[in-house]
Amino acid sequence: KQEVTQIPAALSVPEGENLVLNCSFTDSAIYNLQWFRQDPGKGLTSLLLIQSSQREQTSGRLNASLDKSSGRSTLYIAASQPGDSATYLCAVRQDGTASKLTFGTGTRLQVTL
Amino acid sequence: NAGVTQTPKFQVLKTGQSMTLQCAQDMNHEYMSWYRQDPGMGLRLIHYSVGAGITDQGEVPNGYNVSRSTTEDFPLRLLSAAPSQTSVYFCASRRLRAGGRSDTQYFGPGTRLTVL
16 A cells, blocks of 8 residues: 655745755555645645656756655755745555545645745 | 636534535546545545546545536535544546646645534
8 A cells, every 4th residue: 555754744944945845655656746735724736746757847946856766756945935835745646547646644834034 | 717616615514414515627637536634644535536427436435425427527425424524625636548747636625524
């Protein structure tokens, strides 16, 4: 059974700092991995999706990497801003057209002024 | 293009009551699913559907029913609400067979349900 772990559970950084969020998964036979952002009381917004054949994806100040063989992904946020404060979730999808997402419990990020 | 919409946003039920959470998407996605989110447990899959007329169970299906009569709609029914069903419920959709960024899964804003 796939298990997804995110460390740390919470993180507080000053504005402008670069930071890395970690995601690990137990079964490396994944189809893709997706990073989401969740603001308090809101739904999930997709940030980046990495296919199993890819090593990284970038969008603006965000860069996500994937090392499938070691079961790890990182989300790098450059020059953090207070607006980046949210919970970040990673989710992996196994192979198969009807396969579900398995989620980690998230990292709650606070960027302070 | 509204994406994935859910109603209601909030609901309070008494134990034993039934209700339906509505979910609709306008992206012509074949795959739709329902998750519940509980503190410290991550999101867990309740039911999913790969197309109109086809549904299947996820990890935590007990106490819930679904149907898929159209591509757009995927309602979740609570048959007899229990306090253990207090949670935030999210509906999601994606293409069934795609590739690249078309594999992205989109989520609705959620329904916060309290069962007393």
